[in-house]
Amino acid sequence: MSSPNELLAALLDEADCSRSALARDIRELAARRGMDDVRCDHVDVGRWLKGMVPRGAKPVLIAEALGRRLGRVVSLSDLGFAAGPPLTLGLSFSESRDTTIRSSRSLWTEDLRRSDFLRMAVTAGSLTTPMARWLVSPPADPPYGVHGHRVGADDVAAIGATLQMFERLDHQFGGGHARTAAVQYLNDSVAPMLHARYSDVVGRELFSVAAQFTYKTGAMAYDVGLHGLARRYFVQALSLAHASGDRPLGGKVLALMSHQANYLGDFREAVDLARAAALGAGGAASARVRSMYAAMEARGLASMGDKRACIRLMRQAETAFEQSADGDEPPWIAYFDRAELHDELAHCFTALRSPREAERNAHVALGYAADEHPRSRTFCRISLAMSYLDAGDVPHACSTAGDALAAAGRIKSARVRQYVRVFDNALNAVGHHRSISEFRAQAREILSVAS
Structure with a gap:
């Protein structure tokens, strides 16, 4: 016979939460996560209090629901349930290489298991502590391995080539196309190499490419709307970058965190993360890397409506970019070309409701954009459409957004769908136009897909 779950009862009392309220919180969380099969009422909560252990995703949902009410992380063991992986897995920055390897591999394994x-x-x-610890961490010791087979430069090059393949797939078809395969490669191929033997030089290169692969996989999760998972990947990438000794690479990870935070409406945190990237990289950052950091900070400032500061950072981004030379730049910043810079500037001016400048920069971005980046071109065209809408040119706005839909339909990206939805919602304030009806007819399939 089961024993009463006194730990769960104590947490309910501490949170001043009734059985019905907890059941309601669980249903609402499940609905937000797309878990339509989760059913829960006060009777279920009563059974758990009597000692029954809930199945499936419910333990995690209970932990999150009570954690929100209490303002802290609640673990499964806190609830009196069987212990599993810590709910904070992947969210701690570590200066220890061994700890980083273990936590990264655990994250990849649990991701493949589709752990709830x-x-x-x-x-x-939750990113504030990892950010601060990275900022104040001393330089990492040279990496070395003492177990298993010996990893050489060719092995690291093979990881890099595989990463480039996944990057191409992501840019062309969206994060939902091959993310699971990327996780599988990290778990099956990269993790054993991190545990193997290597020289200091090869070890730094190995941890660097592992960090890049990890943040790319996190970016794929971000693109499909798995935002909590993406943040765990980014924190692990930050630890891996630290182990490689590459401070600018760690700053790149914080810049990705900033980009995601801005997308999710966490504008203040987006600015802080971008500033921390530049501060932590310091003089080790190349000109183009500094340009990217400044562009990320400008995006956050634009979203906050701080026009003066945003314009100052945009100028910094442009100045630094013009000072860059391809031979002096790390390979991982190659994506940040002139098209990408002006796409970021166009987004800033769109957020600042400066349609002429947004239009000018969007046209520059599209003029330089490469064919292998259709997702980026889609974002840019929607931004350009918003600038036309802000200028009062509804037909031009709708036709430009319509041009973006051709690529959007085949890209597995929640962000692309959200861009289309934001533009569609902006049309509600315009009134009745034939061009709006035509655009919505084109966009019907994309708008009907849940993000």
């Missing part, structure tokens, strides 16, 4: 707790929301505030 990885679907939990992770707040932008």
